[in-house]
Amino acid sequence: MIKYTLHILLCLCVSLGAKASCVPTSANLNMAVCNGDTLSFNGHHYFQAGTYYDTLTNVNGCDSIVTLQVTVTSTPTSTFTVSSPVCQGSNSTVSFTGTAGSTAVFSWSFGGASVLTGSGSGPYTVEWPTPGTQVLSLVVSDSNCTSTTTTVQVNVNVPPTASFTLTSPVCAGTNSIITYTGNADANAVYTWNFAGGNVASGSGQGPFRVNWSAPGVETVTLTVADNGCTSPVAAQTITIQSGFFTAGLNWDSMVILERFQVFAGDTVKCTGFVAPLAGGIPPGGTYSGRGVVNDTLFPTDHGPDTITYTITGEGCPSSASDIVFLNICEGIPNINPQNLFSLYPQPAEDYTTINFDPAYTGALIVVNDVTGRRVLSMLLTDSPQQLPTDKLRTGVYTVVLYRNGGQVGAQLLVVK
Numbered sequence: 001m002i003k004y005t006l007h008i009l010l011c012l013c014v015s016l017g018a019k020a021s022c023v024p025t026s027a028n029l030n031m032a033v034c035n036g037d038t039l040s041f042n043g044h045h046y047f048q049a050g051t052y053y054d055t056l057t058n059v060n061g062c063d064s065i066v067t068l069q070v071t072v073t074s075t076p077t078s079t080f081t082v083s084s085p086v087c088q089g090s091n092s093t094v095s096f097t098g099t100a101g102s103t104a105v106f107s108w109s110f111g112g113a114s115v116l117t118g119s120g121s122g123p124y125t126v127e128w129p130t131p132g133t134q135v136l137s138l139v140v141s142d143s144n145c146t147s148t149t150t151t152v153q154v155n156v157n158v159p160p161t162a163s164f165t166l167t168s169p170v171c172a173g174t175n176s177i178i179t180y181t182g183n184a185d186a187n188a189v190y191t192w193n194f195a196g197g198n199v200a201s202g203s204g205q206g207p208f209r210v211n212w213s214a215p216g217v218e219t220v221t222l223t224v225a226d227n228g229c230t231s232p233v234a235a236q237t238i239t240i241q242s243g244f245f246t247a248g249l250n251w252d253s254m255v256i257l258e259r260f261q262v263f264a265g266d267t268v269k270c271t272g273f274v275a276p277l278a279g280g281i282p283p284g285g286t287y288s289g290r291g292v293v294n295d296t297l298f299p300t301d302h303g304p305d306t307i308t309y310t311i312t313g314e315g316c317p318s319s320a321s322d323i324v325f326l327n328i329c330e331g332i333p334n335i336n337p338q339n340l341f342s343l344y345p346q347p348a349e350d351y352t353t354i355n356f357d358p359a360y361t362g363a364l365i366v367v368n369d370v371t372g373r374r375v376l377s378m379l380l381t382d383s384p385q386q387l388p389t390d391k392l393r394t395g396v397y398t399v400v401l402y403r404n405g406g407q408v409g410a411q412l413l414v415v416k
Contacts (some may be wrong), residue, residue: 001370003257005263010091011107016310019112022139022198022243025062025063025065026064026065026066026067027056027064027065027066027067028066028067028069028073029044029067029069030069030342031068031069031070031201032070032071032072033046033047033070033071033072033073033077033145033365034072034073034074034144034145035072035073035074035075035145036075036228037075037145039070041054041068041166041277042054042056042066042319046068047072047272048070048072049070049071049072049244051065051067051068051069051072052068052070052072053065053066053067053068054066054068056069069241072394073143073144073145074099074101074142074143074145075101075102075142075145075146076098076100076101076140076142076145076147077098077099077105077140077147077149077150078098078138078140078148078149078150079096079097079101080094080095080096080097080098080122080136080138080150080152081095081097081144081152081153081191082094082095082126082136082154083154084152084153084155084329085155085157085227085228086128086153086154086156086157086244086252086313087128087156087158087159087229088129088130088131088156088157088158088159088227088229089127089128089129089159089227090119090127090128090159090229090281091125091126091127092125092126092127093123093124093125094110094118094122094123094124094125094136094399095122095123096121096122096123096138096393098138098140098147098150099148100121100140100142100266101142101143102122102156103142103143104140104141104142105140105141105142106120106121106122106139106140106328107138107139107140107141108124108136108137108138108411109135109136109137109138110124110136110359111129111134111135111136111154111281112125112128112129112130112132112134112156113126113127113134113136113154114126116348117357119233121342128154128156130156131156131157131158131345132152132154132155132156133155134153134154134155134156135152135153135154136151136152136154137149137150137151137152138150138183141158141292145204145219145380150258151257157227157228157229157232158183158189158229159226159229159230160182160183160224160226160227160229160230160231161182161183161184162183162222162223162224162231162232162233162234163180163181163226163234164167164178164179164180164181164182164206164220164222164234164236165179165236166179166220166236167238167240168236168237168238168239168291168388169238169239169240169241170211170212170238170239170240170241171240171241171242171316171317172211172212172213172214172215172240172241172242172253172316173211173213174187174211174316175200175209176197176209176210176211177207177208178194178202178206178207178209178210178220179206179207180207181236182224182231184205184207184224184226185226185351186204186205186233187226188202188225189224189226190205190222190223190224190227191222191223191224191225192207192208192220192222192269193220193221193222194210194218194220195206195212195218195219195220195221196212196218197210197211197218197220198210198211198212198213199211199282200312206266209249212238212240213241213276214240215240215241215283216239216240217237217238217240218237218238218240219235219236219237219238220235220237220238221233221235221237222234222235222416223232232329234350236258241316242316252310254291256297257350273303275284275296276295276296277295277296277297277309279294279309280309280320281320284311285309285311285312286307286309286311287307287308287309288307288310288311289306289307289402291307291347291414292307293347293369293394294394297323297416298347298395298396298414306322307321307322308319308320309321317319317366323382338409339355340356340357340360340401340409341355341356341357341360341400341401341402341411342355342411343355343387343413344352346413346414347352347388347414347415347416348389348415349390349416350388350389350390350415351386351387351388351389351390352386352387352413353385353386353387354360354383354384354387354390354399355384356380356383356384356401356405357383358382358383359409360401360403361381361382361383362379362380362381363379363380363401363403364377364378364380364401364403364404365377365379365380365399365400365402366399366400366402367387367397367399367400367413368393368397368398368400369395369396369397370395370396370397375397376388376390376392387399388416389413392415393413393415394412394416395414396412396415397412397413397414398410398412398413398415399411399412399413399416
C-alpha cells in the first residue's frame with residue numbers, strides 16, 4: 001500500500017488586458033513503497049527511495065510541479081522452523097526465524113496440531129494428535145507490507161506399540177512362548193529384557209522360546225523403536241513353577257515275586273513272571289522304558305535297560321531314572337542253541353511271526369502260559385508263519401518247538 005501527503009498551491013491567473021498569464025503552482029507528495037514492490041505515478045514507476053519531480057497540468061491549464069518523496073519500507077519475512085518427522089501424541093516447538101517489526105501481525109495456521117503454548121511470533125509448543133502429513137503456514141503483515149506465505153510440511157508418524165503375549169505359568173526348565181503382538185514391522189529395533197531367562201530360540205521381533213532354571217516370578221519387558229519413535233515400556237510377569245514333587249527311585253522297595261527280583265544296580269532274574277514296578281517316590285507316578293507296559297516290566301531280552309519314573313505336580317513333571325540288568329532266565333525252557341526259530345515283533349499285539357529253519361516244516365509249536373498250561377498250538381507249514389496272539393491276555397508266555405515227540409527249542413513271548 002502507498003502512503004502520500006499532498007500539498008497544492010492554487011494557480012493564480014492575472015488579467016493583463018486581453019491576455020491572461022499563469023503563475024506556476026507546486027505540490028509535495030510523500031509516498032512509501034514496500035521493499036520489492038513498485039510505485040506507479042503519472043505513468044512513471046519507482047522502487048527506490050529518493051526525491052522525484054513530475055509536472056502535471058491543473059484544472060486551469062497551468063503547470064503544477066509535483067515533488068515526490070519516496071521511501072522504501074522493509075517487507076517482513078515469514079520463515080519458521082519445526083521438527084519433522086515427529087511422533088503422534090508428542091510435542092514440537094515452532095520457532096519464527098523471519099524478520100518483522102514490533103508491531104507486526106502474525107497469521108499462523110497450525111494444521112492439525114493443538115497449540116499448547118505460544119502467541120504472536122512465538123515460539124509455540126504444539127501437539128500432534130493425528131498421524132499423517134500436516135501443513136503449517138505463516139503470513140506476516142508490518143507497516144502495510146505483507147510477507148509471502150511460508151508453508152512447512154510435518155510428517156507425523158504412528159508410534160510403535162510394544163505389546164506381547166507369553167505362556168505363564170511354566171515349569172522351571174520349560175520354555176515359555178513369547179510372541180510380539182504390536183504394530184511394528186521386522187525392521188524396527190526391539191529391546192527385550194527376559195529377566196535372566198535362557199533364550200532357547202528367537203531374535204528381533206520373535207517369537208522367542210525362553211526358559212528359567214529356578215522357580216519364582218519374573219518380569220519380561222520390551223521397548224520398540226521405529227521411524228524415530230519409541231514405544232512406552234511394555235511389561236508382563238511370568239510365574240515359574242517347580243512342581244510339588246521331586247521324583248526318586250528306591251529299588252530296595254521293589255516287590256520280590258517268586259524268583260523275579262529287582263535290585264538297584266544289580267540284575268533282574270526271571271522265571272518268565274512279570275514284575276509290577278514299585279519304588280517310585282512319591283507314589284502316584286508312572287514308569288516307562290523297554291518292556292514296561294502299564295507300570296509292569298515284561299523282560300524280553302538280556303542286557304541293561306533304563307527304567308524312568310515320572311510324577312507330575314502343579315503341571316510340572318519330575319523324573320528319576322536307574323538302570324536294571326535283564327538276564328536270560330535260567331531253569332525254564334528258553335533254550336534255542338541253534339537259533340532254530342525266532343519271534344518278532346516283541347512284545348506282540350495281534351500276532352507274532354515265527355521265522356524257522358525249513359527243515360522243521362511239520363514240527364509242532366506249543367504256547368504255554370506262566371503256569372505251564374497250554375493255551376495255543378499249531379503246526380509249522382511255511383516260513384515265515386504268523387502265530388495269532390489276539391486271543392491271549394497280556395503277559396509272558398513260553399513258545400516251545402517239538403519235533404519227533406521231543407522238545408528241541410524254546411523262547412519267551414511277551415504279549416501286550
